[in-house]
Amino acid sequence: MTEAAAGRLGMDAAVLRRALGRLPADFSLALLQRVVDRIRERESRDASSPAVRAEWTAARGAAHAALARHGSRLALYDLREALESADQLLPVEFLTALGAVGDASCLASIAAAYARTGGTPTDWWHRHLVDAFRAIVSREQITKRHATARKVKARWPNASAALWP
Structure with missing residues (x-):
């Protein structure tokens, strides 16, 4: 996850999404917030492929859900912006996180x-x-x-x- 926070996300959003679901309770929330930012940047770069972008959006939702499980509002701005700018329905993890920490x-x-x-x-x-x-x-x-x-x-x-x- 430290690699992802540094911007080295790899090629497979699904792998990252699964890893986000298994984070230890003591994982750094600041690092997790940086992961959200790096994934959002990756989504923007992959905008030409809707399927690939959707995978990265799902990974970002998983990162938000991980933050919300810890009661963290560090990336609340990103949740709001995602909802405001969504041109398609967002993965349910975004709404779960909003309900938990919004x-x-x-x-x-x-x-x-x-x-x-x-x-x-x-x-x-x-x-x-x-x-x-x-x-x-x-x-x-x-x-x-x-x-x-x-x-x-x-x-x-x-x-x-x-x-x-």
Whole structure:
């Protein structure tokens, strides 16, 4: 993993993804945050091949899940940006990490993703967006009077109605 943090990711995103799922509890969170950054850079370089890029996106999701298992918000900015800029559905690990460590700053990104994507409120993507949103609201004790909650309701009223518990 130290090699990956230094930018030497290798050629196989699936191998890295599996390794991220088996990290020891005492692994350096700062190194893991650097792994997230290196994978994101790799995704950008592989943008011409959607299949390869998707593999690296899945590896980045696994890195976020590893950070979230430790309760770390080190790469929360990257979770928000990934959700805001996603042109396809993200791997479920992104949403799991958002639900585990996201804060009020993530709610607008979740609402925008909910409103932007098609599908039904019962498909896996929308269900996981709702779960992440509600986990953040509950953990952070955010009420509908919170500034972010009012912003979400004003910009995405339909999504807001579906997302709130």
